Amino acid sequence: MNYVFPNELHVTWTVMIVLYPYITGLVAGAFIVSSLYHVFGREELKPISRFSLASAFVFLLFATLPLLMHLGHPERAFNIMLTPHFTSAMAGFGYIYTTYLILVALEIWFVMRCDLIKRAQESGFLPWICRIVVLFNYKDTPETREADHRVTKFLAGLGIPLACMLHGYVGFLFGSIKANPWWATPMMFIIFIFSAIVSGISVLIFHYFIVSRINGWKIDAACVRSLARYLWAFMMVAVALEMMELLSIAYEQTEATDVLGLLIRTKLFWSYVVLQFMVCSLVPFIMLAVTALFRLSDRVAYALIWLSSCMLLAQVLLMRWNVVIGGQLVSKSMRGFTSYMPGVWEKEGLITAAVIFTLPFGILYVFHRIVSLFPDVEKEGIPPHGV
Amino acid sequence: MPCNDSISRRTMIRRLAIGASGTLLLSIFPKLSFGKEDAPGASQTPAKKRPLYAYAVDTSRCIGCCACMRACRAENDVPEGRFRTWVERYRVRANGEALVDVAAQDNFVFTEPPAEDIVKAFFVPKLCNHCEKSVCSQVCPVGASYESPEGVVLVDQKRCIGCGYCVQACPYGTRFIHPETHTAGKCTLCYHRITRGELPACVLACPKGARMFGDLHDPLSHLSVFMKQRRYRVLKPEMGTHPKCYYIDLDLEVV
Numbered sequence: 139m140n141y142v143f144p145n146e147l148h149v150t151w152t153v154m155i156v157l158y159p160y161i162t163g164l165v166a167g168a169f170i171v172s173s174l175y176h177v178f179g180r181e182e183l184k185p186i187s188r189f190s191l192a193s194a195f196v197f198l199l200f201a202t203l204p205l206l207m208h209l210g211h212p213e214r215a216f217n218i219m220l221t222p223h224f225t226s227a228m229a230g231f232g233y234i235y236t237t238y239l240i241l242v243a244l245e246i247w248f249v250m251r252c253d254l255i256k257r258a259q260e261s262g263f264l265p266w267i268c269r270i271v272v273l274f275n276y277k278d279t280p281e282t283r284e285a286d287h288r289v290t291k292f293l294a295g296l297g298i299p300l301a302c303m304l305h306g307y308v309g310f311l312f313g314s315i316k317a318n319p320w321w322a323t324p325m326m327f328i329i330f331i332f333s334a335i336v337s338g339i340s341v342l343i344f345h346y347f348i349v350s351r352i353n354g355w356k357i358d359a360a361c362v363r364s365l366a367r368y369l370w371a372f373m374m375v376a377v378a379l380e381m382m383e384l385l386s387i388a389y390e391q392t393e394a395t396d397v398l399g400l401l402i403r404t405k406l407f408w409s410y411v412v413l414q415f416m417v418c419s420l421v422p423f424i425m426l427a428v429t430a431l432f433r434l435s436d437r438v439a440y441a442l443i444w445l446s447s448c449m450l451l452a453q454v455l456l457m458r459w460n461v462v463i464g465g466q467l468v469s470k471s472m473r474g475f476t477s478y479m480p481g482v483w484e485k486e487g488l489i490t491a492a493v494i495f496t497l498p499f500g501i502l503y504v505f506h507r508i509v510s511l512f513p514d515v516e517k518e519g520i521p522p523h524g525v
Numbered sequence: 526m527p528c529n530d531s532i533s534r535r536t537m538i539r540r541l542a543i544g545a546s547g548t549l550l551l552s553i554f555p556k557l558s559f560g561k562e563d564a565p566g567a568s569q570t571p572a573k574k575r576p577l578y579a580y581a582v583d584t585s586r587c588i589g590c591c592a593c594m595r596a597c598r599a600e601n602d603v604p605e606g607r608f609r610t611w612v613e614r615y616r617v618r619a620n621g622e623a624l625v626d627v628a629a630q631d632n633f634v635f636t637e638p639p640a641e642d643i644v645k646a647f648f649v650p651k652l653c654n655h656c657e658k659s660v661c662s663q664v665c666p667v668g669a670s671y672e673s674p675e676g677v678v679l680v681d682q683k684r685c686i687g688c689g690y691c692v693q694a695c696p697y698g699t700r701f702i703h704p705e706t707h708t709a710g711k712c713t714l715c716y717h718r719i720t721r722g723e724l725p726a727c728v729l730a731c732p733k734g735a736r737m738f739g740d741l742h743d744p745l746s747h748l749s750v751f752m753k754q755r756r757y758r759v760l761k762p763e764m765g766t767h768p769k770c771y772y773i774d775l776d777l778e779v780v
Contacts, residue, residue: 141625143651143698144608150689150702210687210707214667217686223668228690231666316764317660317696470698471780473625 140474149466149478152486153459154204157494159308159330160337160458161201166305167338169194169242169297171365176249176294182360189511190342191249194301195242196498196505202235203494207486227307227314234307238300245293247271248286252278253509264508305334312461319394319472320401320465325383332376337454339369343447345499347440355515359436363429366443370426373450377419380457397472405467405475410460418453422446576740577676578714579769580725581748581757582650584776586735589614589648591633596730600715607701609712610652610727615778617645623778649779650736652727653678653699653712654760654768661691661700661711670709676769677716680709696764714738741769 168190174180175187183190206212219232247254255278258268306327312318313326343365350357387398402410425442428434434442467475481487505511589612597603597610606629614635616624619642628635659678662670669684670691680691685708692700692709703710715725719738723729728736739748757771761780772779 141613141627144606144611144627144629145692145698145701147606148701150692205688208688210689210702211685214684214686217667217684221667221684223665225663226666226690227664228666228688311690315664315693317694466693470696471625473780 142469142474142476146476153480154208154486156458156462157204163334163337165194165197166301166334169301173294182364185358185361196501200498248290250509306331318465329379333454335372336376340447340450347444406464414456418449422449574742577742579741581737581771583735583773585774586733587648592730593727594633596726600726613649616643618642654770657767660694664690664694677714696761
């Protein structure tokens with residue numbers, strides 16, 4: 139045992155390709171939260187609706203960066219759109235991504251137009267930018283607001299299938315590789331969509347608690363508890379889907395079953411069995427169930443919800459790692475495994491990954507400096523006011 | 526007075542529009558156009574069909590000398606640690622366990638001491654299978670991987686973006702990302718040689734004639750004759766890639 143084809147000693151898709159589906163997942167999940175308010179009228183999510191939309195936008199801006207870091211010839215990246223080869227699943231990426239980016243940008247523009255107009259009246263550099271962004275049209279009446287609202291609702295509705303397409307497509311990229319037994323399953327794109335929603339809700343909860351704490355804002359209990367219930371529901375479906383996939387592999391007993399079983403028991407034991415399932419799925423499941431089913435004080439419930447969001451963020455990252463890297467560890471000879479350990483300082487190393495993942499949060503802060511992402515927030519013990 | 530057979534302005538415009546849309550359609554769907562016949566080499570007479578190159582490996586003849594690997598490396602400037610072709614050694618123990626390895630280092634010489642209880646041993650050369658339905662060409666997002674008119678799967682180094690999707694998609698592990706050019710690398714069947722009528726370097730270097738190359742469209746070619754006389758199979762037929770690399774006397778152990 140343990141024979142790998144000689145070209146498989148080098149793992150082609152590195153931690154950058156782990157990060158790429160992770161970031162697009164955050165986009166899809168955050169967007170769906172904003173649509174729950176804009177389209178499905180979940181009023182309790184209003185305090186976080188702008189923040190979720192802006193989060194989706196900034197993560198979307200950075201979704202292609204890991205890909206560009208990975209490409210051997212990033213200067214030819216636009217050829218995917220200029221000279222696409224439509225038999226390839228990857229050829230559609232540029233179009234889906236661009237369409238979605240335009241849609242999210244438009245929705246943000248309509249959601250924040252009246253605030254941008256207010257900001258544009260001030261003097262300084264940022265207001266000057268705002269004037270350009272609103273296209274020098276400062277008309278803000280109940281009629282224009284109503285029109286903005288209608289367009290927002292339409293775009294948010296249109297965005298849901300697009301968000302599912304964007305991330306389902308990422309899952310399809312892996313699921314359609316018939317040469318790789320760990321990837322090749324039609325379930326892959328569904329698993330990716332649900333894990334995307336889990337990661338998106340998690341990042342919003344995680345970030346909302348942090349910014350509220352830093353700014354001394356009062357947490358909106360209804361909003362957070364509602365988000366936690368959604369998170370609980372979606373994480374159950376996501377984990378159940380993955381378990382069903384695992385069950386299928388074990389039950390079908392194909393020629394790949396032995397090698398995949400060995401992969402799970404050896405190479406992926408810690409990252410998949412212990413960390414992804416036992417720690418980062420089971421523990422948040424219990425914590426979220428407790429917050430949803432029992433009456434807890436806000437303080438305890440918040441602690442459990444925040445901790446769950448952190449662990450589920452890690453769970454989805456681990457899931458991406460186990461899919462992308464795990465799939466490449468299995469030799470196509472079906473006789474063994476290769477190994478991979480990301481470098482720290484190299485082009486596709488851990489530092490680069492950390493910087494790419496942190497950048498959207500910085501941009502989000504700049505965004506917030508221009509137009510408030512939490513207009514309805516109230517300070518703890520202080521009457522409500524605008525930020 | 527206008528002539529009876531003159532064309533009205535409306536008719537003229539309509540005909541022009543039909544002509545323009547027809548041209549546009551034909552340019553969008555080139556397979557519908559007559560350009561197929563105009564492709565380079567297609568003007569040959571029916572008696573002399575364009576060659577369809579294929580490859581065969583007689584595993585019973587391979588002695589594991591790896592001269593083919595050295596020849597390939599010298600001919601194609603293959604980078605260290607990457608392989609366009611390699612030779613696998615299979616040693617099957619009495620209990621049925623198969624030990625598989627490859628001479629990837631030390632000038633491609635099998636150096637490991639023989640294991641005990643070996644009841645069967647053989648060598649299997651591997652290379653790109655130049656599949657009829659090559660999945661690597663299918664998944665290339667920019668069309669840099671393609672099949673030549675002679676059935677050889679090639680990579681356009683000036684178009685490849687180095688995404689590595691083809692590396693993942695190839696069921697046979699024959700592709701790699703070149704560490705210097707950052708593009709996909711693979712066996713080209715020595716395209717620069719075969720288009721001049723020469724043999725691929727590995728075929729030329731094999732001292733036992735275990736590697737064979739030829740034109741399937743030529744019924745008298747060495748390969749065509751050989752394949753009519755021997756039983757053969759392909760690797761991973763369940764992948765539906767229809768490989769054009771045929772293996773003679775292939776053991777069940779080989780994947």
